[in-house]
Amino acid sequence: MYTAYWNLTGLPFLNVVSDRLIYTTEQHKEGIARLYYLIDQERIAGLLTGAYGVGKTMTLECLHRYATKARLPVIRIDAIPNGSLPMARHILRSLGLPDQAQTLPEALMSLQAHCQRSPNSLTRSLLLIDEAQHLAVGDGFYFAHYLCNLRIPANSKKEERPLFTIILAGTNEIRPALARHESLRHRIQLDWHLEPLTAAQTTEYVHHHMRAVGGDIWTFDQEALDAVYAYSQGVPRSINNLCDTALLLGFAAQSPNVTKDIVKQAARDTGLDALHGNLAAPKEDTAPQLSS
Numbered sequence: 001m002y003t004a005y006w007n008l009t010g011l012p013f014l015n016v017v018s019d020r021l022i023y024t025t026e027q028h029k030e031g032i033a034r035l036y037y038l039i040d041q042e043r044i045a046g047l048l049t050g051a052y053g054v055g056k057t058m059t060l061e062c063l064h065r066y067a068t069k070a071r072l073p074v075i076r077i078d079a080i081p082n083g084s085l086p087m088a089r090h091i092l093r094s095l096g097l098p099d100q101a102q103t104l105p106e107a108l109m110s111l112q113a114h115c116q117r118s119p120n121s122l123t124r125s126l127l128l129i130d131e132a133q134h135l136a137v138g139d140g141f142y143f144a145h146y147l148c149n150l151r152i153p154a155n156s157k158k159e160e161r162p163l164f165t166i167i168l169a170g171t172n173e174i175r176p177a178l179a180r181h182e183s184l185r186h187r188i189q190l191d192w193h194l195e196p197l198t199a200a201q202t203t204e205y206v207h208h209h210m211r212a213v214g215g216d217i218w219t220f221d222q223e224a225l226d227a228v229y230a231y232s233q234g235v236p237r238s239i240n241n242l243c244d245t246a247l248l249l250g251f252a253a254q255s256p257n258v259t260k261d262i263v264k265q266a267a268r269d270t271g272l273d274a275l276h277g278n279l280a281a282p283k284e285d286t287a288p289q290l291s292s
Contacts, residue, residue, distance in 0.1 A: 002251035006219060012209040013240040013247075017061040023208045023236075025201055028055065031192045032062055035167065039067060039126060043189045044148050044162050047132075047178075048169040050194035053237025056169040059194065060128045063167060073125040079134040079170075084143035091127070091147075104139065108146050115163055119155040125164055132170035136177035144168065145184040196234030199226070205239060220246070220258045227263040231272045241270045 003011065014021065024032070031048075038046045050056050060076070067074045075094040077087050088107035089099040097114055101107035115122065127147065135141055150163040168174070168188070178185050197205055203225045207217040220228065224246070232238035243258075245266035250258045267273040 002247050003213075005251040005254075006215055006247060008210075008213045008215045010213045011244070012213045012215060013244040015237055015240050017058050020212045021209055022058070022062075023205045025197065027195060028059070031194065032059060034190055034192060035059070035063055036066055038167075038190045039063065039070075039072070039165050042124060042161050043165060045144075045166040045168065045188045046190035046192070047174075047188045048167060048192050048194065049172055049174060051196065051235060052171060053235045054194050054196055055236050056194060057130060058236075060130055060167065060169055063126065063128060067126045073123060074128065075125055075164075076128045077130070079129050079131045079140065081134045081137035081140075083134070084139050087129075088143065095125070104143065108143075111147075111150055111163075115150050115152065119153045119158070122152045122163070124152060124161060127164040127166045128169070129166065130169050132168035133174040133177075134170075135168070136174060141178070141181045141184050145181070145187070148184065148187040197229075197236065197239075198234060199229045202229040202232065202234050202239060205236065206243060209243070218257065219250075220263075221260075223260040224258045224263045227260045227267075231263065231267040231275075238270075238272060242266050242272060245269050 003009070012021070035046055035048070048056055048059060064074050064076065073094075075091055077090055079087065085101070085104045085107060088104060088111070089101060092101070092107060092110055093099040095111075095114060097110060099107075101110055129135070129144070132144075135144055144166070147164055147166060148162070151160050152158075152163055154160040172193075178188075206220055206225060206228060210217050210219055220243070228239060228242055228246075232242055242263065243266075246258045246263050249262050249265055249269070253262070255262060264273070
């Protein structure tokens with residue numbers, strides 16, 4: 001393992017949510033704060049989009065932890081194409097209800113019946129749906145629309161409120177499909193797109209992760225950091241895969257630091273050169289050659 005060679009107390013570039021490894025930009029902090037507000041104000045639904053690996057799942061984990069601290073029940077689902085019935089069964093099971101429904105209408109009627117109970121016995125839940133672009137297939141949007149319409153009846157202390165605050169997290173593929181489903185689109189009260197990191201933020205990200213495990217921030221020289229950004233395009237998951245592989249290659253070569261050439265080899269090993277190699281490659285000198 002390379003941790004001893006680089007004097008690290010742990011692996012710095014894991015693709016898992018870790019308190020000490022979390023790096024958030026101002027954009028990220030603002031977006032999470034807005035999602036917290038959506039939850040606190042008992043709103044119906046929010047939309048979070050971004051490319052694969054940009055940090056949507058990490059954001060959902062932050063929301064999960066926030067809700068848990070607030071003692072708000074949380075239900076998490078990964079959407080699957082044409083998977084509304086198993087998703088509905090999972091929700092029923094999470095609410096402590098029988099989950100033997102054989103059809104989607106039967107499952108939805110069970111949820112509706114649940115809402116007819118005494119308001120004092122009902123609790124709002126935070127429903128986090130990852131990979132939400134898959135809802136565009138089959139009856140997924142109808143299913144999400146139905147969930148948005150479920151209400152906890154008013155009582156002497158509170159007005160009618162939604163049974164779920166729903167956060168849909170998915171890739172940009174969801175947007176054109178959602179635009180064609182106006183009834184669901186109009187129920188989304190917060191729309192946030194998560195952008196990749198800039199070049200400067202990518203450098204800060206690498207430094208943050210190295211510091212978090214006691215490493216030297218200069219382990220990656222500046223040319224190496226520039227190459228990390230060029231090959232990863234600021235996508236955190238790609239940065240993690242690239243830097244983890246680069247540290248391993250540097251250890252294997254007994255290099256005193258991670259260089260641009262090591263990052264280039266890491267990009268080949270992880271397949272990132274095939275995706276962004278043309279962006280990372282140095283430009284050829286196109287100046288005309290003078291004949292002698």
